[in-house]
Amino acid sequence: MIALLALVVGVIVGLVLQPTIPAGLQPYLPIAVVAALDAVFGASRALLDGIFNDRVFVISFIGNVLVAALVVFLGDQLGVGAQLSTGVVVVFSIRIFANAAAIRRHLFHG
Amino acid sequence: MSTPETSIDTDQPRGWAAIGKALSRRPSRAQWIVALLLFGLGFGLAVQVSSTQQDALSAARTSDLVRILDDLAVQRERLAAEETRLQATIADLESSADQAQAARAVTKERLQNLRILAGVVPVTGPGVTLTIVDPDQTMEAVDILDAVQELKDAGAEAISVDGQRVIATTAIVDTPEGVKVGDTVIKTPIEMKAIGDPATLSAGLSFPGGVLESVREAGAQGVVVESDSIAIAAIG
Numbered sequence: 366m367i368a369l370l371a372l373v374v375g376v377i378v379g380l381v382l383q384p385t386i387p388a389g390l391q392p393y394l395p396i397a398v399v400a401a402l403d404a405v406f407g408a409s410r411a412l413l414d415g416i417f418n419d420r421v422f423v424i425s426f427i428g429n430v431l432v433a434a435l436v437v438f439l440g441d442q443l444g445v446g447a448q449l450s451t452g453v454v455v456v457f458s459i460r461i462f463a464n465a466a467a468i469r470r471h472l473f474h475g
Numbered sequence: 476m477s478t479p480e481t482s483i484d485t486d487q488p489r490g491w492a493a494i495g496k497a498l499s500r501r502p503s504r505a506q507w508i509v510a511l512l513l514f515g516l517g518f519g520l521a522v523q524v525s526s527t528q529q530d531a532l533s534a535a536r537t538s539d540l541v542r543i544l545d546d547l548a549v550q551r552e553r554l555a556a557e558e559t560r561l562q563a564t565i566a567d568l569e570s571s572a573d574q575a576q577a578a579r580a581v582t583k584e585r586l587q588n589l590r591i592l593a594g595v596v597p598v599t600g601p602g603v604t605l606t607i608v609d610p611d612q613t614m615e616a617v618d619i620l621d622a623v624q625e626l627k628d629a630g631a632e633a634i635s636v637d638g639q640r641v642i643a644t645t646a647i648v649d650t651p652e653g654v655k656v657g658d659t660v661i662k663t664p665i666e667m668k669a670i671g672d673p674a675t676l677s678a679g680l681s682f683p684g685g686v687l688e689s690v691r692e693a694g695a696q697g698v699v700v701e702s703d704s705i706a707i708a709a710i711g
Contacts, residue, residue, distance in 0.1 A: 367506055367507070367510045368506060368509045368510045368513045369498075369513075370510070371510035371511065371513045371514040371517070372513040372514065372516065372517040373517065374514060374517065375513065375514035375515065375516065375517025375518040375519075375520075375521070376517040376518070376520060376521045377517075377521075378514075378517075378518055378521070379517065379518040379519070379520065379521025379522045379525070380521045380525060382522075383522070383525050383526075384522060385526070386522060386523075386526055394519055394522070394523050395523050397519060398516065398519045398520050398523055401512070401515070401516040401519070402516065402520075405513065405516065412493050412494070412497055413489060413490055413493055413494070414489060415488060415489035415493055417493070417497075419503075419505030419506070419508070419509060420505070422509060422512075423505075423508055423509065423512065426512045427512075471489070471490050472490065472491065
């Protein structure tokens, strides 16, 4: 419950404050957001499977964001930042779809 | 990675029951951490969405950007040409205004000079006063005319004789009662005022064989006094 509230509050705070993203963070923020979304979908699925674990979620959330940022950073250094960003987004999108499908099965066919 | 493979609590509820239990669970420390992470996610999401909406150019494709750039370059050239044209118009207007102003100033000056010559305006300025004491009435019109002529030669702008403004059409004639300047007969002492450079005017009157000498020869007395401020009334 408190987690959902925090999500909503975060969105509202972001919309109200409208901070400018530092130039150094600009390429990483969208990838980090997608990675975090993937972690949240995965956690939702785990919750429905009955195997949700706080510690695992925290680790997967932070790990996802860090690895995604690292991949984009490496891509930038190698000169293929745009392509790698696209690749990361594609992979995470596929996972989100898979998780969303599992969640749907649980809620409507379970 | 995001789907946990292991579970510590194996008899957790599943499906809708899991959601119900999760929503009704009291906030533990782990829940707070999860909430913090989700707050960060929401914040980042909102910031990214709003920044993407604000900056439409960063989402545009390269070809669109090139087109926009071309458009702006064309627009800039057009505006620069317009600016040049308007600057030329400003210069034209300014120079014509200057010319008109100069012409107006010259005309005004000429008007003032002509008014002084015609005697229709009072004049004040440096000049000389020539006083002739003539108890025997020996001065004739030609002597007065000589004096006026001499003052004019010396650059007098305005001349008066006994308060009568002398202009181009003023008559100076001999009459049985005495010398008549304009409409009035002048009486001794005759006071002639002239406005101009005082030194030049007094030199023009007192050179050898000049006005003062002929006045003296005729048996009268003439005195020239230079002054910084002499007032001569308008004609009439």
